[in-house]
Amino acid sequence: MTALIEELKTLVGAAHVLVDGDLSAYEVDWRKRAHGKALAVVRPGSTGEAAAVVRACAQAGVAMVPQGGNTGLVVGATPDESGTQVVLSLQRMTAVRELDAANMTVTVEAGCVLQSLQEHARNAGFLFPLSLAAEGSCTIGGNLATNAGGTQVLRYGNARDLCLGLEVVTPAGEVWDGLSGLRKDNTGYDLRDLFIGSEGTLGLITAATLKLYPLPAATLTAWAAVPSMQAAVQLLGLARRHLGAGLTGFEVMGQFALGLVARHFPQMRVPFVQDSPWCVLLENADHESEAHARGQFETLLERALEEGCVTDAVVAENIAQARQLWHVRESIPLAQAEEGLNIKHDISLPISRIPAYCEETDALLLREIAGVRLVNFGHLGDGNLHYNVQAPEGGDAATFLREREEAVNALVYDQVRRHGGSISAEHGVGSLKVDSLPDYKSPVALGMMRAIKGGLDPRNLMNPGRVVRP
Amino acid sequence: MTALIEELKTLVGAAHVLVDGDLSAYEVDWRKRAHGKALAVVRPGSTGEAAAVVRACAQAGVAMVPQGGNTGLVVGATPDESGTQVVLSLQRMTAVRELDAANMTVTVEAGCVLQSLQEHARNAGFLFPLSLAAEGSCTIGGNLATNAGGTQVLRYGNARDLCLGLEVVTPAGEVWDGLSGLRKDNTGYDLRDLFIGSEGTLGLITAATLKLYPLPAATLTAWAAVPSMQAAVQLLGLARRHLGAGLTGFEVMGQFALGLVARHFPQMRVPFVQDSPWCVLLENADHESEAHARGQFETLLERALEEGCVTDAVVAENIAQARQLWHVRESIPLAQAEEGLNIKHDISLPISRIPAYCEETDALLLREIAGVRLVNFGHLGDGNLHYNVQAPEGGDAATFLREREEAVNALVYDQVRRHGGSISAEHGVGSLKVDSLPDYKSPVALGMMRAIKGGLDPRNLMNPGRVVRP
Structure with a gap:
């Protein structure tokens, strides 16, 4: 060596x-x-x-x-x-190689930090919409290798949907220059999407050509109290009809999750936390004007109040208020950590199944573990819940994790399978889930994955032990 | 046997x-x-x-x-x-298995005709946006196997972007049930996108789960005279900023192409065909109202007139007028056929390269073949041109094709390669282009395609001789 x-x-x-x-x-x-x-x-x-x-x-x-x-x-x-x-x-490969304004694309090296790319795009008058909690540290290469999600998926899709082309080093050390700025190209198998989300097991992504969007003229945020998860799903349908592609965010948060924010960060104002079992944060990005965006939001919320799927709502008056509302949403994981260790899940379901999923799974968990507390929040517009399980009040979190994690995971994931969902919506498989994947994924699909891995990395040298075993 | x-x-x-x-x-x-x-x-x-x-x-x-x-x-x-x-x-497998309104998805068998699916969605209050000339005959399975494009790609993407899950019979006759209605699922390699666009060479698509969208409240069509291809690119940028995701169509048409429509279908009114070297058809789908859509179009076109990228424009007053404008666009291939056989290309380029591509390639062709006529039109918003080459006026079309096709293709495709484009934007490879593909595609990419084909169809029984040879 x-x-x-x-x-x-x-x-x-x-x-x-x-x-x-x-x-x-x-x-x-x-x-x-x-x-x-x-x-x-x-x-x-x-x-x-x-x-x-x-x-x-x-x-x-x-x-x-x-x-x-x-x-x-x-x-x-x-x-x-x-x-x-x-x-x-890849941390030394950070260059933005080219920004093509007329083609609305940017070509960037894999080690570029997401936030740097967002800023580079903004300085050129464009939006690069991928946005997630780790954006100050995570890199474009990692975002693509894991097909990152985040808060703007509802409108702009996952990392996959923002990528037009890749440059990849194969496991044998050849360079595939697939840095295409093309929106249409039907000349063979979709290698780009095969590498995206393959978590470094098929090759090394070294650069990418990504889509840019016009910066919206105004972005408004609203916060609504909703009486049930079913009402949140109904509000989502209304919002998609009323705001069209303007709807860029739709985050649902359970009362217990918001209560943790109120408890551990008492300086934050958490609207409606006392009275409402669920709250929804909505974002409307408008290409016209703030006045237009506000009118659209008001029409939507009036209609939702009439239909009973919203019981109360506020629209942020300015950017500072909007940031405060997002800050509440983003503080849930921190508040959870303050409350103690917990069992995290990153699941997705057909949106129509989410109310039944939550009702049934909550009940099953409470039957298994008296007093267990559910920190449920997520990107409802994408069918993606962070369905987290916290020890009963006053219980020892470490013991809870040690004794209960396996059983809780099995229960939560079995329910996911029953409702046609996924045990990893946006975080990937890695080595953490590689050995439980066969319990929840079709053997035919796993067989095809093995055949592809064997075809592209026959010596199993690229990130072995992740995603799929030979 | x-x-x-x-x-x-x-x-x-x-x-x-x-x-x-x-x-x-x-x-x-x-x-x-x-x-x-x-x-x-x-x-x-x-x-x-x-x-x-x-x-x-x-x-x-x-x-x-x-x-x-x-x-x-x-x-x-x-x-x-x-x-x-x-x-x-697949023509007997036509069932719509499920329409999930809350999840905004529809699950349909592969033999369902595209137009039937569009109607099924519309009757349930939704838009299924895939739309192309063959929609009365083509099937969803074929649309996915070839990753069909069409007229709505600018806003909604190719067939690939509309698909959430597939059911596939593998070359060994196993069934992969990947009929997911999930918008996020990071549990392994993206098999869905691998099958989409593989033209039946990796397996048989039998059903799919597809995305639905809200029906727009109003759809307006405009027709603009533009002084050059560069001006058309400039207008596209303006339209994307002013209309945002409302911009659902942006078709460019050259004067000679429109002149053929006027010549062979004299009953059709072709706006600005006498005076303008290029025309653009724009479509604006609005989730609010027709009045709003009209106001948006007027603001855009006034701005474009001021900037000089549009010299004249009309907005259709009603649906009948809008249909007439689309009908002109859609009649170009028929008018071309009336004029005689011609050499067709389905190319894509970075949008920023299109003006230079056309200028250079037109000049090269005219140098090679005196009097050659260029029927250039296409989905400029997607960088996709149907750059077709017609025999000189009065020349014999059959002789032209026989004698010139190979040289014309080589010239057109070499220019495509030089400008970073694709020789098949939306039609695919099939057997027609399988043997020219290696001249225009990276050998590293072709090697990976062969490895995948070998891994998933080791006996080469699924649509052999298409897309890639072993």
Whole structure:
């Protein structure tokens, strides 16, 4: 292995092959659940260097773990504990290669931080709509490798839907230049979408061409109290009809989740938390004017009040108020952490099944664990719930997790399967869910995934042990 | 083979295994370029029957050719001339299995005709936005297998973007039930998008779950005279900013193309055809009201007149006028046929490159062939041109095609490659382009395509000779 490390130093420079010192930023995952050990962390500075590094590793038969901002939630981008895997860090490849205003596209290297790209686009008068909690640290390459979701999916889709082309280093170290700025291209299999969401197991994404959108003229936020999850689903239908593509956000939050925010962050005002079992945050992005957006929101909310799916509502008066409302929504995970460890799920369901799912699963959990508390919130417009389970009031959270996590997961996921849902809506599989996936995924689908992995990475050197086992 | 045919009759009923009589509807392609001969045409009535048919053919080592409405333009769905291939016709599997209003999805069998699905959705108060010339005959399965485009791609995307889940019979005859109504699902490789656009070479699509949208409150159409292709690109940028997601159509048409319509269909009024080198048809679908849509259009067109990218414009006063304008656009291919045989291309380019592409390629063609006439029109909003080449005035079209087609294709496609475009934007590869694809596609991409084909269809029984050769 010494020979390989020397070769890697020749390829990218000794300063960019890390073997000593504290490498925990590369070896420990975001939620600190896995503590790996790398043979080396290699940071190529260009696509050519990245390809040379992959060829050298492949020749030595050494497994590689692609890594962007290392903000993933399913232990998909850190090395295992063996000390035999090379981390391929993209963090030096951050260039915006081209912004094509007439084509409304931007071509960017994989290591570019999401927030930098958002700002670059905004400075050119465009919106790059991908937006998620980790945007200050996560990278475009990681966003694409995991098909990231976030808060704007309802209107703009997942990371997949924002990507027109990719540049990829294959497991053999060849470069596929698929950096197309084309909106239509039917010349063969959709390799782009195969790499997107494959979590680095089929190759290394080094750059991407992404869609840009016009900046909206005004973005307004509203907060509505709704009497039930069924009413929230009804409000979603109304909002889609009244606001059309203007509806860019539709977040649902349960009373207990909002109560945790009110309890742990008493300086925040949480509208309607006392009286309403559910609240919904709506966002309306208008290409015309703020006045128009406000009129649209008012018409919608009046109609919803008449139909009884909303009991009360406020529309933010200005950007500061809108930010406060979003801040409440975004503070739920922190408030949960303040309350203590809990069992997290990132599930999706057909929207029509969500009310029944929640009612049944809440009841089953309460029957199993008296007093268990449900922190339920999520992107209702995408059918995506963060259906989290917190220990009973006063119970010991660590014990709860140790004793109950497996059974709770089984119950929650079995219900997901029964309602035609997914056990990973936006976080991916990684190594955390690789061994439970076969319980919830069709064996025919898994067989095809294995055939594809075998065809594209026959020696299983790219991020082994993630997504699918040979 | 007699034994196989007897077995197929047992599986689907003798009436649905066609071997005698006139089978040209299944054996000859839409443009009548290829006259094949099938071993048999089999019409399964259910997914179970389809899987049994595939298993029987696979066991006998017989190649299969999936077929929907047989409206494809690249000879991808008819059997070769050997008489050894079985056509799998989906035309009996037409059921709409479920329309889920709250989830805004519809699940439909592959043989359902596109227009039937559009009507089914409309009757339930929804829009299914896929729309193309062959919609009265083409099927959903074929639309997905070829990733069909059409006139609404600018707003709603290609067929790929409208699909959430698939049911597929694999080349071994297993059924993959991937009929998900989920908008987010990150549990492994994106098999859905791999099958979409694979033109029946990886498996047989038997059903799909598709997205629905709210019906717009009003749809308006405008027709603008623009002084150049560059001005058309500028108008597109303005329209995207002013109309946002309301902009559902943006079709560009050259003066010669429109002149053919005026010449061969003198009863049609073709606005501005005398005076303007290019015209643009714009469509604005509004979720609010017709008055709002009209106001938006007027603001946009005034601004465009001020900026000089539009020299004159009309907005249709009513639906009848709007239909007339679309009818002019849709009559271009017919007018071309009236004028005589011509060399057709379905290319895409980055939108920013289109003005230079047209200027250069027009000049190169005119240098090669004095008096050659260019019928240029297409979906500019998607970067998709139908850049067609017609014989010089008075020249013999058949001779022109025979003598010039190969050289013209090479010139047009070399220019496409030079400008980063695609030689097949929406029609696919089929058998028509399978052997020219390697000249225009990256060998790394082709290598990955072969690996995938080999992994999923190792015996090359599914639509062999299409898209990629082993």
